[in-house]
């Protein structure tokens with residue numbers, strides 16, 4: 001999708017205020033005028049992107065910690081050796097921990113499409129959430145405004161916006177079954193299958209999954225679980241035609257290495 005509307009009409013008031021105070025999202029909409037003013041809270045756990053590459057993947061996580069503040073502290077603790085570019089609280093507070101040009105340490109081992117060292121190629125956003133509850137509106141509104149800005153800035157197409165579980169299906173399950181990927185897709189910020197997409201031959205599973213971006217190095221079970229977490233979190237049991245339908249539709253419209261204009 002062509003992103004001709006780089007910013008949404010969400011104005012976040014100055015975030016340079018005591019962290020306990022709630023940053024307010026004062027407007028919603030899709031027009032111009034987003035002002036994101038993150039709380040700057042630098043993490044020491046950074047280095048250069050390998051070979052000077054540009055980020056072309058946007059990776060979403062949940063924090064799985066009690067509070068956003070606790071997550072920020074951990075992501076800035078040199079002993080933990082983890083970091084990410086942004087953290088968004090349930091109330092929409094936005095922290096920036098790492099400059100987008102730098103490599104943050106959030107992805108770990110895994111792959112997406114042809115990318116095998118995801119930290120160098122990605123921008124990471126952590127959403128305060130423990131995996132058991134929906135993501136509140138203020139948090140989603142700020143996430144969308146931030147994603148829109150990042151995707152324009154770095155020319156990242158929607159098929160390269162993924163969850164941690166997509167690139168590391170053998171060990172990660174975030175942002176989890178309560179995250180509203182369809183909502184993002186309706187705004188061109190992620191991919192989602194067309195309703196009523198036709199099913200298909202079960203033997204095509206891994207080829208279609210690889211075209212979408214899922215790594216060849218993982219087991220069938222791990223990939224199926226990741227696909228369902230993302231697109232069919234209610235599904236149980238063995239691979240079925242509906243799983244194939246999802247992958248077949250996205251493989252045609254949004255293959256991971258689709259040639260993107262200007263990329």
Ligand SMILES: [Zn+2]
Pocket residue numbers: 060061062106164172174
């Ligand atoms: Zn994660």
